[in-house]
Amino acid sequence: MTAYAVTSGTRRKLARASVARDGSWGPLSIFAQAGGSLALRLEGVGLIPAEETLGMPAPRSFVRADFEPAAGVLVPLSVTAADEGTPVHPARVRAWWHGEGGWEFADARTAAGGGASVTVPPGEIFFRVQASGYEIANLAGMAIDSTPESPVRIQLSRAGVLVGRVMSSSGPVPDFKVRFWGSDGGGSGSLAVADSADGSFRAESVPLGGVMVYAQRDGFPPSELQRVEIRSGQQVEIELLLPDARQGRGRIVDAFTGRPLPGARARTWVRDRQTWIEATGMDGVADEDGEFVLDGLAPGLNHLELQAEGYALANGEVAVMGEGVVELGAWALAPAQDLVVRLTGPAASSPGQLTARLRRTLPAREQRFDANGEAVFTAFPAGQTTVQVITPTGMVVEESAYLVAGQPWVIEIAVEEQGEDALDVEVIGLEHLEPGLVLHSFTSLGQDRQRERLLFVEGGRASVPGPFGEEVILRLLEDEAKLIVVRHLRRSDLRGSRLVLEIDHEARRFQIVDRQQQPLQDVQVILQILGDRSGWSCAEITDSAGHVDFLLPPGREFQLHFRFPGGGGIGDRRVELPADPNEVMVVVLQTNAELEVRYEDGGIPIQGIRGLLLAPSGYRFVFLDRSDLSGWSRSGPIPAGRYTLDALEPGYWPVVLPVEVREGPNLHVIPIRRLGAVVIHVRSFGMPKVPAAAVYLVNAESGESVEQWIAEGKLVSPKGGMVTDANGELRVVAIPNGTYRYRVVAQDGQTAEGELLVPPHSEGKVKILFP
Numbered sequence: 001m002t003a004y005a006v007t008s009g010t011r012r013k014l015a016r017a018s019v020a021r022d023g024s025w026g027p028l029s030i031f032a033q034a035g036g037s038l039a040l041r042l043e044g045v046g047l048i049p050a051e052e053t054l055g056m057p058a059p060r061s062f063v064r065a066d067f068e069p070a071a072g073v074l075v076p077l078s079v080t081a082a083d084e085g086t087p088v089h090p091a092r093v094r095a096w097w098h099g100e101g102g103w104e105f106a107d108a109r110t111a112a113g114g115g116a117s118v119t120v121p122p123g124e125i126f127f128r129v130q131a132s133g134y135e136i137a138n139l140a141g142m143a144i145d146s147t148p149e150s151p152v153r154i155q156l157s158r159a160g161v162l163v164g165r166v167m168s169s170s171g172p173v174p175d176f177k178v179r180f181w182g183s184d185g186g187g188s189g190s191l192a193v194a195d196s197a198d199g200s201f202r203a204e205s206v207p208l209g210g211v212m213v214y215a216q217r218d219g220f221p222p223s224e225l226q227r228v229e230i231r232s233g234q235q236v237e238i239e240l241l242l243p244d245a246r247q248g249r250g251r252i253v254d255a256f257t258g259r260p261l262p263g264a265r266a267r268t269w270v271r272d273r274q275t276w277i278e279a280t281g282m283d284g285v286a287d288e289d290g291e292f293v294l295d296g297l298a299p300g301l302n303h304l305e306l307q308a309e310g311y312a313l314a315n316g317e318v319a320v321m322g323e324g325v326v327e328l329g330a331w332a333l334a335p336a337q338d339l340v341v342r343l344t345g346p347a348a349s350s351p352g353q354l355t356a357r358l359r360r361t362l363p364a365r366e367q368r369f370d371a372n373g374e375a376v377f378t379a380f381p382a383g384q385t386t387v388q389v390i391t392p393t394g395m396v397v398e399e400s401a402y403l404v405a406g407q408p409w410v411i412e413i414a415v416e417e418q419g420e421d422a423l424d425v426e427v428i429g430l431e432h433l434e435p436g437l438v439l440h441s442f443t444s445l446g447q448d449r450q451r452e453r454l455l456f457v458e459g460g461r462a463s464v465p466g467p468f469g470e471e472v473i474l475r476l477l478e479d480e481a482k483l484i485v486v487r488h489l490r491r492s493d494l495r496g497s498r499l500v501l502e503i504d505h506e507a508r509r510f511q512i513v514d515r516q517q518q519p520l521q522d523v524q525v526i527l528q529i530l531g532d533r534s535g536w537s538c539a540e541i542t543d544s545a546g547h548v549d550f551l552l553p554p555g556r557e558f559q560l561h562f563r564f565p566g567g568g569g570i571g572d573r574r575v576e577l578p579a580d581p582n583e584v585m586v587v588v589l590q591t592n593a594e595l596e597v598r599y600e601d602g603g604i605p606i607q608g609i610r611g612l613l614l615a616p617s618g619y620r621f622v623f624l625d626r627s628d629l630s631g632w633s634r635s636g637p638i639p640a641g642r643y644t645l646d647a648l649e650p651g652y653w654p655v656v657l658p659v660e661v662r663e664g665p666n667l668h669v670i671p672i673r674r675l676g677a678v679v680i681h682v683r684s685f686g687m688p689k690v691p692a693a694a695v696y697l698v699n700a701e702s703g704e705s706v707e708q709w710i711a712e713g714k715l716v717s718p719k720g721g722m723v724t725d726a727n728g729e730l731r732v733v734a735i736p737n738g739t740y741r742y743r744v745v746a747q748d749g750q751t752a753e754g755e756l757l758v759p760p761h762s763e764g765k766v767k768i769l770f771p
Contacts, residue, residue: 037053037054037055037056038053038054038055038056038057038063039051039052039053039054040052040053040054040065042067042069043106044069044119045074045117045119046071046072046074046119047069047070047071047072047119048069048070048071048072048106048119048120048121049104049105049106049119050067050068050069050070051104052065052067070121072119072120072121072122073119073120073121073122073144073145073146073147074117074118074119074147075095075117075118075119075120075125075144075147075148075152076115076116076117076147076148076150076151076152077093077108077110077115077116077117077118077127077151077152077154078114078115078151078152078153078154079091079093079110079114079115079116079129079131079154079155079156080114080153080154080155080156081134081155081156081158082155082156082157082158083157083158086114087110087112087113087114087115088110088114088131088134088156089110089111089112089113089114089131090109090110090131091109091110091114091116091129091130091131091134091156092107092108092109092129092130092131093107093108093109093110093116093118093127093128093129093154094106094107094127094128094129095107095108095118095120095125095126095127096125096126096127096128097120097121097123097124097125097126098124098366099121106118106119106120110131115151120144122144122145122146123143123144123145124141124142124143124144125141125142125144126138126139126140126141126142127139127142127152127154129154129156130189130205131156131205132204132205133158133159133204133205134156134157134158134159134205135156135157135158135159135182135189135205135206135207135208136188136189136205136207137154137155137156137157138188139154157207157208158208158232159204159205159206159207159208159230160206160207160208160230160231160232160234160235160236161202161203161204161206161230161234161235161236162180162202162203162206162211162213162228162230162235162236162238163200163201163202163203163235163236163237163238164178164200164201164237164238164239164240165198165199165200165201165239165240166178166193166196166199166201166215166217166223166239166240166241166242167199167239167240167241167242168220168241168242168243168244169243169244171199172196172197172198172199172200173196173199173215173217173220173242174194174195174196174197174199175193175194175195175196175217176192176193176196176199176201176215176216176217176242177190177191177192177193177215177216177217178190178191178193178201178203178213178214178215178240179191179213179214179215179216179270179277179278180203180206180207180211180212180213181207181211181212182207182209182210182211182212188207189203189205189206191203206230206236207230208230208231208232209229209230209543210227210228210229210230210541210543210544211227211228211229211230212225212226212227213225213226213227213228213238213240214226214240214270215240215242216242216270216280217242219245219296220242220243220244220245220296221242221243221245221246221268221280221282221296221297221298221302222242222270222280222298223240223241223242223243224241224243224300225270226238226240229544243298243299245295245296245297245298246296246297246298246299246320246326247293247294247295247297247325247326248284248293248294248297248318248320248325248326248327248328249284249291249292249293249294249325249326249327249328250266250284250291250292250294250327250328250329250330250331251286251289251290251291251292251329251330251331252264252266252286252290252292252306252308252330252331252332252333253290253330253331253332253333253761254311254332254333254335254761255332255333255334255335255650255651255652255675255734255761256334256335256651256675256676256677256733256734257676257677257733257761257762257763258332258676258677258759258760258761258762258763259290259762260286260288260289260290260291261286261290261308261311261333262286262287262288262289262290263285263286263308263309264285264286264290264292264306264307264308264311264333265283265284265285265286265292265306265307265308266283266284266286266292266294266304266305266306266328266331267279267280267282267283267284267294267304267305268280268282268294268296268297268298268302268303268304268305269303269304269305269315270303271303279305280296282294282295282296282297286308294328297318297320297326298320299320299321300319300320301317301318301319301320302317302318302319302320303315303316303317304316304317304318304328304331306331306333307333308333310335310336311333311334311335311336312333312334312335312336312337312650314331314332314333314334314650316331316607316608316610316626317608317625317626317628318607318628318629319628319629327629329607329608329629330761331608332650332651332652332674332675332761333650333651334650334651336378337403337409338376338377338378338409339358339376339377339385339387339403339409339410339411340374340375340376340409340410340411341356341367341369341374341375341376341377341387341389341411341413342373342374342410342411342412342413343369343373343374343389343412343413343414343415344373344412344413344414344415345414345415346415349373351369351370351371351372351373352368352369352371353391354368354369354389354390354391354415355367355368355369355375355389355390356368356369356375356377356387356388356389356390357387357388357389357390358377358385358386358387358388365377385400385401385403385411386398386399386400387399387400387401387411387413389413389415391415397413397414397415399411399412399413408716422463422464423441423463423464423468423472423498423499424461424462424463424464424498424499425439425461425462425463425464425474425498425499425500425501426460426461426498426499426500426501427439427457427460427461427462427476427500427501427503428460428500428501428502428503429502429503429504439457439462439464439474439475439476441464441472441473441474441475442472442473442474442475443468443469443471443472443473457476470490471488471489471490472488472489472490473487473488473489474487474489474499474501475487476501476503487499487501504553504554505551505552505553505554506551506552506554506581507549507550507551507581508549508550508551508552508577508581508585509547509548509549509584509585510525510547510548510549510550510560510584510585510586510587511545511546511547511584511585511586511587512525512542512546512548512562512587512589513546513586513587513588513589514588514589514591514637515588515589515590515591515592517588519542519544519545519546519547520542520546520589521542521543521544521546522541522542522564523541523542523546523562523563523564523589524539524540524541524562524563524564525539525540525541525542525548525560525561525562526538526539526560526561526562526563527539527540527550527552527558527559527560528558528559528560528561529553529556529557529558530556530557530558530559530574538550547584552577557574557576558574558575558577559574559575560574560575560587562589564636564637575587589637590639591637591638591639592639592640592663592664593637593638593639593640593661593662593663593664593665593666594634594635594636594637594638594664594665594666595613595624595634595635595638595659595661595666595668596632596633596634596635596665596666596667596668597611597624597627597632597633597645597659597667597668597669597670598627598630598631598632598633598667598668598669598670599627599631599633599647599670599671599672600631600669600670600671600672601671601672601673601674601737601760602737602738605627605629605630605631605632606627606631606652606672606674607626607627607628607629607631608626608627608649609626609627609631609633609647609649609652609672610624610625610626610627610633610647610649611624611633611645611646611647611655611670612624612645612646612647612648613635613638613643613644613645613646613659613661614643614644614646615641615642615643638661640661640662640663641660641661642658642659642660642661643658643659643660643661644656644657644658644659645657645658645659645670647670647672651674651675651761652672652673652674652675653672653673653674653675653735653736654714655670655671655672657670673736673737673738673760674736674737674760674761675733675734675735675736675737675760675761676735676736676737676758676759676760676761676762676763676764677731677732677733677734677735677758677762677763677764678697678731678732678735678740678756678758678763678764678765678766679729679730679731679763679764679765679766680695680724680729680730680742680744680765680766680768681724681728681729681765681766681767681768682724682728682729682730682744682746682752682768682770683728683767683768683769683770684746684750684769684770684771685769685770685771687728688728689726689727689728689729690724690728690746690770691723691724691725691726691727691728692723692724692747693723693724693728693730693744693745693746693747694722694723694744694745695722695723695724695730695742695743695744696722696742696743696744696745697722697732697735697740697741697742698740698741698742699735699736699738699739699740700738700739700740700741700755701738701739706722706732706735707722709735710722715732715734715735716734718730718731718732735758736758737758737759737760737761738757738758739755739756739757739758740755740756740757740758740764741753741754741755742754742755742756742766744768746770750770750771752768752770754766
């Protein structure tokens with residue numbers, strides 16, 4: 001039994017006691033401190049760790065905590081150095097999984113032989129291993145149902161050394177945190193420093209290659225992200241500058257009604273390309289008018305996250321320039337909704353063993369199905385969503401949908417389980433590959449049902465559990481990302497449930513350059529094998545010389561797709577490999593155009609809109625930057641051509657427009673409408689409330705009717721339809737602002753007509769009095 005003090009997310013061990021044979025423990029004397037909480041954690045061989053969090057006890061008080069630990073799966077581990085194969089000792093191992101109350105974990109340290117063990121519940125388990133002088137290793141989720149026959153092997157790569165100083169405008173910073181990660185998807189880590197007189201630090205577990213680094217301290221904005229090259233045996237120096245903080249003010253409102261959202265929060269984040277790294281700790285809280293003040297903004301681009309209880313999370317960017325307080329403008333949040341995943345088919349009669357998983361969230365959110373065959377995810381945001389249903393045997397059934405704010409969210413999935421079988425796989429030709437191979441199996445079971453598994457290759461062997469459909473796809477991956485082998489099999493090819501995969505691949509290097517033959521750095525190169533019916537691809541990021549390396553099978557054709565750091569995409573490029581495997585293949589990207597759009601609503605620039613450009617094929621796409629305070633949004637370099645611009649933001653009427661991008665710069669003004677609401681109240685001299693009066697609304701600008709939008713699925717019909725309720729009132733929300741013509745017809749035939757104005761992020765109200 002271990003007691004920890006927990007303050008601001010930091011855990012400090014206070015005391016430890018052994019558990020007696022009768023299961024009792026304590027008394028345990030701890031040092032009581034002001035603030036924070038007390039965490040009591042029970043750990044034991046064969047037991048899943050259990051933890052209880054209490055308020056910090058008062059001095060000389062007594063606290064009792066009882067535990068009912070559950071037996072788990074004992075997982076042996078072996079940690080070795082990747083270059084020499086020698087045991088790594090000491091190394092810290094953390095296994096973690098998604099429990100009912102969030103993420104839970106179990107810790108262990110390796111012994112002299114590099115071995116350790118942890119006890120975990122059955123299910124998907126993640127591992128994180130770190131040791132001085134080595135990169136931190138993160139292993140993706142492993143399906144663990146029972147104790148493995150052999151230890152889980154984890155190999156650590158040698159790390160580099162990063163030294164430097166953290167400075168501010170007033171001199172060295174004594175207390176700070178440095179965070180770093182491999183820019184090509186390598187390991188990550190952080191270093192907390194306290195009482196450094198000269199602001200210096202030394203990090204010894206930095207991954208080799210391109211590394212992103214920044215520093216952070218309470219009360220300061222984070223430093224700019226810097227990229228450094230770390231090499232084995234070398235010490236790299238860097239200086240990180242914490243900028244002076246700026247203050248901003250803005251307003252947070254309901255996206256449909258425009259009402260202020262008191263208590264809503266805005267905070268700044270550190271972001272690397274499309275990945276949100278962590279919050280900076282600076283929060284602004286909205287008052288009764290929805291207005292907030294946010295400290296800790298940095299000069300230049302800042303990334304914001306906005307949240308309010310009952311509303312979907314939103315994010316965007318703001319540019320801080322000039323002097324004085326920064327005006328951040330109004331931010332609209334859409335109400336969060338429940339997503340219902342409903343089972344159909346034979347499995348709907350026994351849903352208790354099935355799990356629904358949302359793939360678009362990180363970590364993936366999971367829910368068990370109830371007795372009615374429904375799994376409900378609460379407070380879910382709008383947008384593209386992929387849902388998986390997972391059976392006890394690992395079969396995966398997947399369904400995707402675009403969730404539109406304000407409309408009911410129900411995704412129905414048909415599931416039909418099939419029988420079990422297995423396939424034993426032997427991999428030969430491993431001598432040219434680094435350890436860490438994973439076998440990914442995929443089989444279609446018909447009617448949108450599929451089954452997939454990730455299995456670690458141990459000693460060149462792996463056993464793939466069934467069931468299998470008529471076609472089976474096996475993919476051998478290195479480090480769970482690089483594609484090595486793709487094999488397509490029919491059920492008749494399984495040959496007694498045994499298969500040999502032979503690796504005879506060649507290392508190939510590509511160099512990506514622009515039209516002036518200048519190398520392009522940090523471009524994601526996605527390589528797809530043509531003729532691979534699964535559409536599987538692998539990706540690497542170019543280094544400072546524009547190089548990427550792939551291990552490719554001989555005699556195959558390939559297709560390339562490219563993505564720029566800002567999100568721009570160029571795709572569908574077929575390549576033929578040179579006959580000489582040592583020859584570098586140079587690929588020239590024809591990025592001869594750039595698009596800038598300005599979003600306006602009635603001549604007013606709109607901030608925070610992020611558009612998506614789609615090519616006619618639908619595969620080539622470009623994410624534009626979020627629009628700045630002037631409404632401008634930019635694409636980065638792209639090829640000229642015809643695109644479709646989609647802008648689907650909560651709080652705004654959807655925009656889908658054709659855009660032609662010519663060679664050179666392109667400027668377009670895009671009209672976009674903030675949403676509002678209309679409230680119509682009908683009464684007469686004889687009746688203070690006139691129910692069941694029919695209401696017809698037509699947008700004066702477009703000539704489209706609200707009834708037409710409802711029929712097209714663009715708008716959710718008010719409850720009861722377009723008629724007044726028992727109180728003589730009709731409320732229509734989430735319609736574009738502007739002028740509307742209305743016509744109201746009472747049941748007795750009386751009619752009223754006129755015009756009304758729906759203001760942006762607010763309500764337009766009309767009171768009608770019949771004689």
